[in-house]
Amino acid sequence: MTKKWTFSLTAILLMILTACSGQSTTTSTTTAPNASPASTQAANATPSSVEKKLPRVAFVYIGVPGDGGWTYEHDQGRLMLEKELGIKATTVENIPEGPDAERVFEELAQKNDIIFGTSFGYMDPMYNVAQKHPKVTFLHATGYKTLPNLGTYMGREYQSAYLVGMAAGKMTKNNHMGYVGAFPIPEVIYTINAFTLGAQSVNPDIDVSVVWSNTWFDPATEKQAAISLLDKGVDVLAAYQDSPASIQAAAERKVWGIGNDSDMGRFAPETYISNPKWNWGPYYVQTVKSVMDGTWKSSSYFGSMKEGITNIAPLGKNVPADVKALVEKKKQDILNGTFEVFQGPIVDQDGKTRFEQGKKMTDEEILGTTWFVKGIKGVIPK
Template sequence: MLILNRRDFLKQVSAVGITVATGGRALDAFADDVLKVAVAYVSPIGDVGWTKQHDLARRAMEAAFPGKIKTTTIEGVAQAQDAERVFRDLATQGNKLIIGTSFSHMNPMLKVAQTMPQTKFELCSGIKTLKNLGAFEARYYEGTYLAGIVAGKMSKSNVLGFVGGFPVPDVVGPANAFLLGARSVNPKIICKTIWLDSWYDPGKERDAANALISQGADVVMSMTDTPTTVQVGEEKGVWTIGYASDMSKYGPKKHLTSFVLDWSSDYISAASEVMAGTWVANHRWDGLKAGVVKMSPYNSAIPKDALSYVAAQERAIIAGQLHPFAGPIRDQDGKQRVASGAVLPDDQIKGINWFVEGMQGNLPKG
């Protein structure tokens, strides 16, 4: 496996192309029976978080096909202009499967995929597909709804806090579900939100978490690529919810749970189908039932009756008996968005750009 950061990758491509660290062979010099796969990470690989979970999935893919897959990973591909160049160069260097890991990779990958029809592309968080571009995503909102139930049971102030990277639909939806879960057990609760406009900015995230706590939030959740919010909660004695990875080691006393993302099945199935010649672009959207979304172990401070209740709700979601976006639901302006007895359709969840009643914070217009 070759690991490069974005800067080093672009330098090498500009100079002499990509070479493998062990032996100096060009990527396109691997044997024909080895599938060359490249993965572009939006941030550095840390101990926990979004990118860490993608790297674990990549490792699971390699382990599933010993000696049959050779991977290259590029870290810190956050800017669209860099992403387009990275994807194009990776395809030119002979990678037959290229995986992007961020919504911000979508437009660059669309451009490159249209000009590289022999290369298969997969994009996590993508909402558009082409003949050679598939997409996969997780039903994060199922995990945040369960986390919200726990938060609603544990909050004393009736104020939750949410730190988000960007106000895109796959973060806005989970934020809404977090409050809906909490309000299912505590109708008085509200949730204050702060956007970082970054997936990875520990300093800015620390300021946001502290600001929410100063505004009365006694349970805070984040959807960023760092454990900073969990660390702040531990320091301040405030309950926290982790994201993507189990973050309990950063908050051994105050971390309630994390909703964990396991992308292994998406990586393994894509590689298997490319090798078998059966790959077809589609849009996969899995959650608790498929094991793509999982809840980490719960804090022992949570009452047993609350744990029993949240376990029952998880079983109900998996069985299709409970949907986090079941009506009636009103938005923060009081407009009814989902009628009683109805459920918000998948396509509207994927494009959600409004806050539910009780959410406090701003969303971009349009």
């Protein structure tokens, strides 16, 4: 009995000492008498435990992701954004360039924090709406007008076009190639120029005939434009539209075809060479992150192949190995910064020297291109 009482007394003394010790090191938190559990948790939370509110993001598409080209690649970028940042973005498809676009952007601006417009013709509608909603961040693909809350973004697709042109120059037999242009705007013009310069770098006798479809996605119209060139006897056909209509038309004539925007090899596997390819995901992720952390500033982004925003699709299965090796070598030169596509001498289709030997075109000069290089047959409408 004595040992049991002694043990109990000792235990009680230890408990008292422990309690006193705990009181001396514990910091008490004062809570308002009527505070809710939620407000109490917020008061006790550390800054790192409070998640930032995710922004509301919207994308406006000129076409549909099923086009297999331009809109498809932008939508792939959206999916990457959603996966990496946990954002569920709003998408609006098939919005024509014009008054309807401005109405759509106005409606989205009332419900979203960040809006991406993915076609050149959205420029003025986005500019007008951005002026009325200074707290909303607008990003416009391929345009040139900016505001404190409106930036632009584009990639140096001409680097990819040059490489594809090299492959095309090695594949032609009669030195006559064709190109279906979308609209006569600098983005399309300098891409056709780069393609032609790439082809001429391996075969100086090449000429490129250009016709305009004045469409971004209209398979029927684009196929007719392609046929007009095929009827002239071109044996390589390239195009700058969102649909695979042109390379499908070329395949029907057993002519080499070059697509645009995304890997279009599946549409004409036997006669496919390659095409420039976009990768918008990293840009979308980084841009939204910068808006979220408050570091975003309006700018005109012009990303390069080195940054991964543009590349070339895998060369077709019937393109010879030596051609693939040649293109890969030049690609490495571009990535290493040892080769510039638009570096003189550059002569226009009228025989005028635009840039002397060794002179590089500036970004402003590239983005303002309104003339064709030597070897191109076609007119740029005013």
